[in-house]
Amino acid sequence: MSYATLRSPAVMSISPAMDDRKIVSLPEGKEPVLRVMSMPADANPHGDIFGGWIMAQVGTAGSVLAARHARGRVAAVAVNSFVFKQPVFIGDVISFYAEVWRVGNTSITVNVEVYAQRNPADIETVKVTEATLTYVAIDSDRKPRPVGPLGRVPQYPKQSVFRFGDDGVQGRE
Numbered sequence: 697m698s699y700a701t702l703r704s705p706a707v708m709s710i711s712p713a714m715d716d717r718k719i720v721s722l723p724e725g726k727e728p729v730l731r732v733m734s735m736p737a738d739a740n741p742h743g744d745i746f747g748g749w750i751m752a753q754v755g756t757a758g759s760v761l762a763a764r765h766a767r768g769r770v771a772a773v774a775v776n777s778f779v780f781k782q783p784v785f786i787g788d789v790i791s792f793y794a795e796v797w798r799v800g801n802t803s804i805t806v807n808v809e810v811y812a813q814r815n816p817a818d819i820e821t822v823k824v825t826e827a828t829l830t831y832v833a834i835d836s837d838r839k840p841r842p843v844g845p846l847g848r849v850p851q852y853p854k855q856s857v858f859r860f861g862d863d864g865v866q867g868r869e
């Protein structure tokens with residue numbers, strides 16, 4: 697996803713706040729909309745994960761929730777804010793938590809909080825990124841369409857979770 701084409705200039709900074717440096721827990725009672733492990737291809741030669749890769753994942757995570765509320769296709773129209781609070785390293789398990797902050801006529805603004813977990817022997821959890829993005833519900837002609845009032849968010853059915861069986865064939869749980 698290229699944010700260069702977005703209409704609103706993104707407010708970005710790379711300024712870790714001291715308060716965010718402490719080790720935290722994942723948000724209790726919430727499910728991440730996305731969880732992914734960062735790989736060597738996503739990093740510079742020092743092992744630091746590219747900010748652009750994190751932005752792409754955040755854009756995807758926010759769109760998952762926006763699309764559920766919009767009950768269909770959405771397009772990102774603006775990155776309202778984006779803060780890289782802490783670095784992400786190769787092998788971190790990264791969890792993206794999304795929350796709807798505002799619903800307009802055709803637009804949905806979503807806040808995404810990102811946590812990294814590392815060191816499986818003694819797991820350390822840090823909040824690495826927080827961002828706010830606005831999505832617009834669009835129809836098949838890419839024209840904005842009304843999203844309606846904020847209602848119950850449809851959940852993906854548990855049966856849609858896949859796993860690999862012992863025989864190596866992918867099947868439903």
Ligand SMILES: CC(C)(COP(=O)(O)OP(=O)(O)OC[C@H]1O[C@@H](n2cnc3c(N)ncnc32)[C@H](O)[C@@H]1OP(=O)(O)O)[C@@H](O)C(=O)NCCC(=O)NCCS
Binds near residue numbers: 703799830
């Ligand atoms: C998203 C898109 C369809 C909107 O079409 P548009 O005719 O420009 O939309 P409108 O001016 O009618 O605005 C639609 C909504 O977006 C909101 N919006 C528009 N620009 C915005 C901005 N810079 N910041 C926040 N919200 C914005 C409007 O307030 C409106 O919200 P509302 O209906 O809830 O009041 C169009 O801009 C587009 O296709 N953009 C490219 C999307 C894209 O490719 N994204 C991926 C980039 S990597």
